[in-house]
Amino acid sequence: MSDQQEVIVGLRKMLVVKERESADLQDRIQQLTAQLQSRAIAALEPPAPADPRLITVDDALVLQEVGIYEYHHPLENAENYKQALAQLRADVREAVKSSEAIVVAKKFSFNNSLVEGRRLTSDLAKLMLRAYNAEAENCVRTMRAGNLDTAKRRLDKAAKDIEKLGAAMQMRVSSSYHTMRTKELELTADYMMKVQEEREIAREERERLREERKVEQELAAERERLDKEQAHYRAVLQRLSDTGQDTSEIEEQLERIADAIAQNDFRAANIRAGYVYVISNIGAFGPGVVKIGLTRRLEPLDRVRELGGASVPFPFDVHAVYFSDDAVTLENELHREFGQQRLNHANPRREFFFATPEEVRQVLAKKVGNLLDYNDSPEATQYFQSKGYWPASR
Template sequence: MGGRGGTDPGIVETDDRLVLQEVGIYTYHHPLANAAAYRDQLTDIQAAIQEAVTSGEAIAASNMFSFNNSLAKGRTMTADLSKLMLRAYNAEADICVRTIRAGNLATAVTRLNKAAVTIAKLGDMMDMHVADAYHARRIRELELTADYLMKVQQEKEAARAERERLKEERKVEQELAAQREKLDKERAHYQNVLTSIGGTDLQEKQRILDKLADLDRAIEDNDYRQTNIRAGYVYVISNQGAFGPNVVKIGMTRRLDPMDRVRELGSACVPFPFDTHALYFSDDAITLENALHNAFTGQRLNHANLRREFFFATPAQVRDVLAAHVGNLLEYTEQPDATQYLKSRSNWPAGAATGPTT
């Protein structure tokens, strides 16, 4: 929009970015690599804005307006009014910049467009308006600011997720190392027993040999888990009391006991523990997890942050997709227990039980 223009209410908006934002998906107006790049761009555009102000290019106006039949007085009045109009416009622009959020960019742009239209109407006699190039710079400043705020948010979330991943990896490494130490000690113990038996008790000797074979397999499995970072458990869990009956979380963990991870999730910022529908060990749990996520990608709760692994789906729907990828599922629990949730509902205050029912 130019300084004197406006948006025709009869025109249908076809900007895909606005359509996507209406459903909660943010698209960058000026895609850049990181927040630092946006800061640099903002510094450049703000310098260009200041240059336009100091050079007198921010407000366009006729130099032929006369006052009391005096062209000089008319030009003085035009210059003074231009400063006043520019101050009002810049105040509105600065408010838009300070209050902008990634989700309200369209509102901020509309507000600034209206300010430009108002100034053009007030200055119509002098053909005065905010210069199109200056207005475009301030709109670009708004877009870059919104992009910058979103990029900062995404980088913070990525950093948090990376910290969580590293924390989880350290736990896995510690568990596997402790398990290997335990297995080594147990194997050394049975090896000593085998040595002390000699050849007198063949039945006991065979029992010890079988035990050593079991321990060797356990050590081999443990070493495999240490070297193959893609191996782990894919889990399907739900929390009916927190999210409703048709929402599941699909994730993966490399923990020796995957229920440790499930219990952690149930103790973090949710009122009830999670119910487990499936725990499936896979040599390539990462690929399997991604396949399940892709199958339900259109049913995500959070389309802005794909690290949030919650989906609008029933456990039965996930079971069918999982079975299609891995074949027969030996264990899968359809119905959640939701024990604490069901026990709690009867004690909730009147009118509070607005959540899902079973």
């Protein structure tokens, strides 16, 4: 068999493999995942040196390797990424139409004929491009937020395999075309991350608006109650004055109500005023984790009780609830102070930190002075009552 025939056979085999991978992709991923899990369980000896030809496909391992995701083509929003992807894919199609995707030897002869050689290289170029594009499409379809490096390694390997098969005829995937398809992977990954971020921001904004509506309703209801109470005491004051009785106690009540109304109006007008709270949940997160948050509720513990709903196994314990005229700034300062101790470094809007209540108390005391009420130790009543019934291995 001649070199040219061997190349043709090799490319056809590669194309069949790639197309089969495209059809049976999910099964292959499940099999590889099962193999990785079984190997991890069975491994009793130190691992052998990693084979550079192997590509990790386990999402958890990949995400741990890459760290915090960084955008390769920073754009403002997901729609911009979508438009950039559409333009890039149009460029990819144009490169295929203009025969710029595969580098082809210009003077290759077959059976001593340049015409036959051009016909052969044209057919082989189509086979190469189909094989390469099949792998590129597989990489796009299996893209997950954060596993871009794995997809790029797979695509690089496909380009190198095709180059090896076409070495005898000086045929390979052009660097410009490979760059475009690599950029397509980057934009796809960026788009997926941006969509994920925007969904998270939208969810948090809806939560913020719900919280604001609750605060507005509470303040309006409190103002209505105070107005009724004030009207009642004014009527009593009028009757006592008309009969010449002592009105000092009623006047004190009216002063108290006036102060409460002024405070309520201040809370309604000043959106930065509120309560900064420090809470923990050792049954859910362990003893060294706290949440530092903010609420504008009239009764801040209502917010804490909501956080300790069905989403966590035990209610939160409250270590501090501090009212501030500028609670937004105070909360941000505390978050910056413990910024390096966040649980979630990928999403800074999550307010959990590796810190003890005592560590937070010391920082809070430096910023606001002495704290009259602060609990260093959590009660965690339900946690301690339940722990004795847990399996011994827990």
